[in-house]
Each structure stands twice: as structure tokens, then as C-alpha cells.
Amino acid sequence: MDVTPILDGLNDAQREAVTAAADPTLVLAGAGSGKTRVLVHRIAWLIEVEQVSPLGILAVTFTNKAAAEMRSRIEKLLDMPVGNLWVGTFHGLAHRLLRRHHHEVGLPQGFQIIDSDDQLRLIKRMVKAQDMDDTTWVPREIQYFINAQKDEGRRAANMDDRGDFTRAQMIKFYRDYQEICDRSGLVDFAELLLRAHELWLQNPDILGHYQRRFQHVLVDEFQDTNTIQYAWLRVLSGKTGIPFAVGDDDQSIYGWRGARVENMQRLQTDFPGIKVVKLEQNYRSTANILKAANAVIDNNSGRLGKELWTEGNAGEPIRVYNAYNERDEAAFITGRIQDWVAQGNLRADVAILYRSNAQSRAFEEAFFQNSMPYRVYGGLRFFERAEIKDAMAYLRLMENRDDDASFERIVNLPTRGIGDASLNIVREYARANAIPLWHSAMAAAGGQLSSRAANAIQAFLALIDTLANDTKNLDLHEQVSHTIERSGLIAHHKKEKGERGEARIENLDELITAAQGFEPDDSDEKLPELTAFLAHAALESGEEQADKWEDCVQMMTLHSAKGLEFPLVFIAGVEEGLFPHKRSINDPTGLEEERRLCYVGITRAMQQLYISHAEQRRLWGTETYAQASRFIREIPAELVEEIRPKIAVSRPAYDSGTRPAVRRPGAVTSSEAPIKLGQHVRHGKFGEGVVMNYEGTGPHARVQVNFEYEGSKWLVMSYANLELL
DNA sequence: AATATCTTGCAGTCG
DNA sequence: GCAAGATATT
Numbered sequence: 001m002d003v004t005p006i007l008d009g010l011n012d013a014q015r016e017a018v019t020a021a022a023d024p025t026l027v028l029a030g031a032g033s034g035k036t037r038v039l040v041h042r043i044a045w046l047i048e049v050e051q052v053s054p055l056g057i058l059a060v061t062f063t064n065k066a067a068a069e070m071r072s073r074i075e076k077l078l079d080m081p082v083g084n085l086w087v088g089t090f091h092g093l094a095h096r097l098l099r100r101h102h103h104e105v106g107l108p109q110g111f112q113i114i115d116s117d118d119q120l121r122l123i124k125r126m127v128k129a130q131d132m133d134d135t136t137w138v139p140r141e142i143q144y145f146i147n148a149q150k151d152e153g154r155r156a157a158n159m160d161d162r163g164d165f166t167r168a169q170m171i172k173f174y175r176d177y178q179e180i181c182d183r184s185g186l187v188d189f190a191e192l193l194l195r196a197h198e199l200w201l202q203n204p205d206i207l208g209h210y211q212r213r214f215q216h217v218l219v220d221e222f223q224d225t226n227t228i229q230y231a232w233l234r235v236l237s238g239k240t241g242i243p244f245a246v247g248d249d250d251q252s253i254y255g256w257r258g259a260r261v262e263n264m265q266r267l268q269t270d271f272p273g274i275k276v277v278k279l280e281q282n283y284r285s286t287a288n289i290l291k292a293a294n295a296v297i298d299n300n301s302g303r304l305g306k307e308l309w310t311e312g313n314a315g316e317p318i319r320v321y322n323a324y325n326e327r328d329e330a331a332f333i334t335g336r337i338q339d340w341v342a343q344g345n346l347r348a349d350v351a352i353l354y355r356s357n358a359q360s361r362a363f364e365e366a367f368f369q370n371s372m373p374y375r376v377y378g379g380l381r382f383f384e385r386a387e388i389k390d391a392m393a394y395l396r397l398m399e400n401r402d403d404d405a406s407f408e409r410i411v412n413l414p415t416r417g418i419g420d421a422s423l424n425i426v427r428e429y430a431r432a433n434a435i436p437l438w439h440s441a442m443a444a445a446g447g448q449l450s451s452r453a454a455n456a457i458q459a460f461l462a463l464i465d466t467l468a469n470d471t472k473n474l475d476l477h478e479q480v481s482h483t484i485e486r487s488g489l490i491a492h493h494k495k496e497k498g499e500r501g502e503a504r505i506e507n508l509d510e511l512i513t514a515a516q517g518f519e520p521d522d523s524d525e526k527l528p529e530l531t532a533f534l535a536h537a538a539l540e541s542g543e544e545q546a547d548k549w550e551d552c553v554q555m556m557t558l559h560s561a562k563g564l565e566f567p568l569v570f571i572a573g574v575e576e577g578l579f580p581h582k583r584s585i586n587d588p589t590g591l592e593e594e595r596r597l598c599y600v601g602i603t604r605a606m607q608q609l610y611i612s613h614a615e616q617r618r619l620w621g622t623e624t625y626a627q628a629s630r631f632i633r634e635i636p637a638e639l640v641e642e643i644r645p646k647i648a649v650s651r652p653a654y655d656s657g658t659r660p661a662v663r664r665p666g667a668v669t670s671s672e673a674p675i676k677l678g679q680h681v682r683h684g685k686f687g688e689g690v691v692m693n694y695e696g697t698g699p700h701a702r703v704q705v706n707f708e709y710e711g712s713k714w715l716v717m718s719y720a721n722l723e724l725l
Numbered sequence: 726a727a728t729a730t731c732t733t734g735c736a737g738t739c740g
Numbered sequence: 741g742c743a744a745g746a747t748a749t750t
Contacts, residue, residue, distance in 0.1 A: 063740080421726085559738045
């Protein structure tokens with residue numbers, strides 16, 4: 001056996017991990033230390049050297065992208081396809097198990113997956129149906145509550161209200177919501193994981209089968225596992241399964257969706273004597289970039305402790321740009337990318353990272369004006385577009401008549417004379433009898449409907465039945481195109497004025513194309529094509545787009561950048577309130593997670609790193625002001641080269657527009673203004689801050705100042721004694 | 726019941 | 741500044 005290709009080019013620590021004995025192993029892998037490489041080579045090692053069948057290996061990741069990459073790298077290394085190797089995301093694998101064993105966990109064969117948007121709609125509907133006040137019982141909070149419970153593996157029936165009225169009501173919502181889902185054959189994301197766990201607990205035979213089968217369970221990004229995922233893995237591993245976990249506590253950035261970094265320590269408790277390997281040598285970034293990353297993350301407490309190092313050279317300094325506003329920021333970055341391209345580099349090697357999706361817009365505008373090709377990851381994904389979800393709702397209802405979420409969505413779209421009054425009767429009847437809307441509608445809601453309304457509803461039911469019947473023997477893409485056409489959706493959008501309708505029709509055409517190109521992966525064994533397609537849409541939401549070969553600038557959130565690397569990286573909008581985000585700023589745990597996110601961002605850069613922040617930014621249609629993020633100050637000054645606009649603050653350096661300094665509507669003119677928006681000030685007690693807003697003139701004028709540590713406050717000018725900086 | 730117009734809440738990050 | 745939901749109008 002020639003093991004050279006598997007071990008070649010690995011450093012000592014990597015080699016130790018790859019060739020570890022068949023015992024539990026935890027790899028603490030710093031950013032850029034070859035984490036994926038170790039996983040890929042470990043699997044190759046198991047197959048080639050240890051002669052483990054690919055069938056006996058399970059590899060779990062968090063994103064579809066990571067799963068696809070892992071599979072392709074394994075196949076490349078082994079030079080053979082390994083279709084029977086299970087590689088996938090937690091959600092994807094859970095889905096696969098539930099399809100196989102739907103009966104054992106009490107799900108109908110045609111169960112459908114709902115995304116968080118569908119989930120929220122269902123909850124809104126539920127709150128309304130119960131005549132509850134949605135300002136007291138905020139649907140979003142209920143949704144958060146339900147998901148948090150599921151992430152922790154709790155069912156409503158097992159929960160204690162602790163004598164707390166609010167909590168008792170939340171638990172009731174959880175129970176009611178679950179009843180609706182069960183009745184409708186709907187499964188949300190958290191439910192996939194929870195049911196997969198219950199599958200183990202309630203079916204020892206099935207569990208035994210998978211325990212015997214998966215001798216080796218490899219997990220990527222272990223720091224992101226939540227309680228239920230950990231439990232699922234733990235049970236699967238049983239007494240004999242061998243976990244091989246790779247993770248980095250410094251890159252734990254999913255606490256908000258239930259991830260538990262503690263799982264890394266817990267693994268060491270649950271598997272005493274687990275072998276721990278640390279990977280600290282970085283192969284990705286220059287020394288300056290690493291020093292910056294180390295310095296920033298050093299401000300966090302309770303780390304497992306790792307320090308990245310490199311044999312490489314210092315490289316260029318980290319460049320910090322202080323922009324006037326977001327347009328100036330975008331213009332500056334565009335200029336730097338143009339220089340980069342002029343030097344013969346690829347646009348695809350450039351990434352712009354930001355905290356929130358909405359920030360992409362300023363860049364899209366600047367790039368569009370400068371004919372700079374770009375690609376935005378995330379944001380509104382294809383399968384999340386309203387018109388696509390409408391079309392999918394038809395298909396879902398054809399598959400599963402009990403799907404209340406889809407029923408609600410399309411029962412009167414396009415309009416067919418079924419108004420809210422009639423629908424409320426149908427809803428109430430369904431609720432009273434605990435049946436899906438479809439059946440309630442069939443019963444014509446107990447004869448309470450006017451004959452006109454009953455006819456309209458009858459016509460809708462008949463339409464779905466006819467569609468299902470007429471298309472059942474067609475190819476998937478014909479099914480889709482048939483449905484889109486006959487449902488009246490195309491005609492509906494044709495009537496829309498403006499270009500909007502056209503764009504929607506184009507998207508619907510695109511959906512047909514997507515169906516045409518859809519290939520169920522081997523895992524979707526025996527599933528009807530439509531079922532597989534619907535699940536694919538829910539789980540992958542259309543991330544992989546076709547034009548990935550075009551050389552374009554990559555734009556994405558810091559979260560979705562994890563696991564990727566780029567020679568040139570821009571981190572934009574690094575301002576207090578935006579990054580760290582204002583919702584985390586006053587919470588030490590949240591702030592540390594933001595800092596880890598910053599660490600993730602910095603360590604994406606291979607050669608050059610730019611960090612930018614803007615004085616002024618348009619958010620929600622109004623101007624806001626902020627100061628540079630604390631994270632910038634945490635980078636040692638000797639690593640930083642500051643770039644300032646040529647002209648002083650408040651004058652756009654790159655802003656080509658001629659619009660006057662922005663003032664809020666109705667505000668006093670600048671001559672009588674007490675103070676300039678964006679002005680940096682110092683207050684005797686509150687420290688330094690930035691002027692956000694003001695009211696009135698003269699000594700009675702009030703100004704709103706956003707203080708660095710004290711947050712935002714309104715002050716009366718004549719008393720505040722502000723020092724202008 | 727359908728359409729036009731106004732109001733409100735939103736955009737924090739993901740599968 | 742935009743889209744979904746609420747309210748007014750036809």
C-alpha cells in the first residue's frame with residue numbers, strides 16, 4: 001500500500017491526526033491550519049489504509065458548500081467516486097433518515113420541509129386564529145422560543161412553566177404550533193434534527209443498525225454543534241463508534257442559533273482519554289494578518305488556547321480606511337479592486353465581507369456603475385423569492401394536500417373569489433375539528449359558506465386535483481412548467497404593471513430550468529423526483545448558481561465566509577453598532593461572539609487585508625453616524641496603515657454626487673444649526689461620542705449623542721458642555 | 726371581493 | 741427605502 005499521496009505534504013500535527021488510531025479524536029484546528037485537509041485525508045486514510053468501507057463512514061458538515069467540497073476532494077484524492085460514503089449537513093442527513101423511516105417517527109410519506117419564513121407565517125396565523133394580541137405575543141419571539149426549545153431537545157409536553165404565566169403561554173404556543181405542523185405534515189429545520197434524534201431513542205433496532213454501520217463519524221466545525229446535534233452524534237456513536245471531531249472554539253459564531261462551544265469540552269468528558277491534536281501552523285495568511293487576528297481574539301476570555309503562527313513573511317500592513325459614507329467606502333474599494341485587476345490579478349480572488357446582508361447594496365451600485373462583475377452570496381436566495389415560493393406551494397399541495405402553509409399561500413393567488421371572510425370560516429372549521437384546511441374546505445366548512453364562495457373554493461380544490469392528476473406521469477420539469485402555466489401564476493404576473501411582473505416571470509422560467517437540471521443525489525434513493533426537488537429547494541435554497549466560472553468579485557456576510565479564503569479581503573462597515581452589532585454590544589457573551597466573527601473575517605485574508613468604516617451611513621432610509629469599531633483599535637498600531645480621504649471629514653472624497661451635506665427633513669439650515677451631524681464630541685461624564693441628531697436651535701437645542709460606552713443620549717446644548725473634537 | 730392607498734415594521738447572522 | 745399588512749375605496 002502506497003500511502004504517499006495521503007501523507008505527502010502534511011505537517012507533523014496534521015499527520016498525527018490523519019493517522020490516529022481508531023480511537024476518539026478531537027482536532028483543535030486554528031483558522032487556515034488545514035482543517036478540511038485533515039478531514040479529507042483522514043477519510044482517505046480510513047478507506048485506503050485501514051480498509052474501512054466507505055459505507056462505514058459518516059461525515060457531517062454544516063453547509064452544503066462544505067459537504068460538496070469535502071466529497072469532491074476525497075474523490076480527487078482517492079481518484080474514485082465514493083457515492084456510498086455519507087457526507088452531508090446535519091439537516092440533510094436528518095432529512096434522509098426521516099424519509100427512510102418516516103413511519104417510525106410518525107411522519108406522513110409526503111411530509112414537507114418549511115423554512116423560517118413559512119414557520120413565521122404559520123405562527124402569525126396561529127396567534128391571529130386564537131385572537132391573541134400580536135404585540136403582546138410577538139410572532140417572532142414565539143418562533144425564537146420554539147426553535148430554542150427544539151435546539152435544546154425539549155418538547156412542550158416535557159416543559160415546566162415554573163409558575164410563570166408568560167412561559168406557560170409560550171409553551172402552549174409551542175404545543176399548538178406543533179399540532180398544526182403534525183396535522184399538516186410539515187417539518188421545520190429544528191424539527192428535522194429533533195425527530196432524527198427521537199428516531200434513535202424510540203427505535204433501538206434502527207439505532208443499532210446505524211451504530212453497527214457507522215464505525216467512524218467525522219464532524220467538521222464541531223464548535224457549531226447545538227445540544228440536539230451533539231446528542232444525536234453521541235447516541236449514534238454509542239459505545240463503539242469512533243468520533244473524529246474537528247473544530248475551533250475561536251470560530252464559534254452560531255451561538256444565536258443554539259450552538260454550544262462547550263460541546264468541545266463535553267466531548268472530552270464523554271470520551272475520557274480522547275486524543276487531542278492541535279493544529280496551530282497557519283498556511284494561509286501573512287504574519288501581519290495573523291498577528292492582527294491573534295491580538296483581536298486575545299481580548300476574549302475562556303478560550304481553549306491556541307496561537308496561530310506561520311513560517312511566511314510579514315507581508316503588507318493592514319490598511320484601515322476611514323470613509324465619509326457608505327458610497328465613499330464602496331468607491332474606495334472599487335478603486336482598489338480596479339488596481340488589483342490592473343496588476344493582472346483575478347477578481348474572483350477578492351472578497352468583500354460585511355456584517356449584514358443589507359450592506360451589499362452600496363457595493364452592488366458602485367460595481368454596476370463601474371462595470372465590475374460581482375457575485376453576492378446569501379441574501380435573498382432563489383427559492384426564497386415570493387413568486388418561486390408561490391409556485392412551489394402549488395407543487396407542495398399537489399404532493400401533500402394537508403400542507404396548510406401552502407394552502408394559505410395560494411388559495412387565493414391568483415385571486416379567484418375566495419376572500420378573507422370565507423377563508424375565516426374554513427379556518428375556524430379546521431381548527432374546531434383539528435383537521436387540515438384542505439379537508440375543511442372539502443367539507444365546504446360545514447355548509448356555512450355562501451354558494452358563491454363554496455363554488456370558488458370547490459374550483460380551487462378541483463384545480464389542485466386536476467393538476468396533480470394531469471402531471472403525475474410527466475417529467476419533473478414538465479410537471480413544474482405545467483403547474484406554473486395552469487395555476488394562472490403566469491397570467492397573474494403578466495397583468496402586473498412595470499417590469500416587476502416580467503422579472504417574476506423570468507424567475508418562474510428559471511424555476512423550470514432548475515427543475516430540468518435537477519439531479520437527485522444518490523442519497524435521495526427511490527424518492528419521487530418531485531419530492532426530492534421540493535426537499536432540495538427547502539434545504540439548499542439555491543445557493544449554487546451557474547455563473548461561478550465568471551471572474552467576479554465575491555461578496556458575502558462574515559458568517560458565510562467561514563471556511564473560505566481569499567488573497568485580497570475587504571471587511572467593510574467596521575463600526576460600533578454595526579460590527580459589533582448593536583444588539584450584541586451590551587452583552588459580554590454576544591460581544592465575544594462578535595469578536596470571534598471579526599477573527600473569522602481577518603483570517604480569511606491570505607495576502608492583503610483592508611478594513612473600512614464610514615462616518616455616516618444610510619440605514620433604513622435615514623442617515624446614521626457611528627465611530628470606528630473597537631475591533632480596529634484592538635489591532636496593534638504597528639500593523640496598521642491608515643488611509644484617510646484627502647480632504648477632512650464631512651467632505652466626501654469619493655462621493656461624486658453634488659448633493660449638499662445631508663440634513664434631516666425639516667431641520668434647521670446649517671447656518672443656525674447648533675452642531676454638525678457626525679461631529680465628534682466629548683462630554684465630562686459620558687466620554688466621547690458622535691452627534692446623531694438634533695432638535696431646535698439656540699440654547700434650548702437638544703442633540704442626540706451616541707456615546708462610545710454609554711450608548712445614545714439626548715442632551716440640551718446649554719447644559720451639556722460638549723467639547724468639540 | 727378586488728383593487729388602491731396608507732401605515733407599519735423591518736435588516737443580524739443560517740440550514 | 742421597501743415590502744407586507746391594514747385600511748379605504750370602488
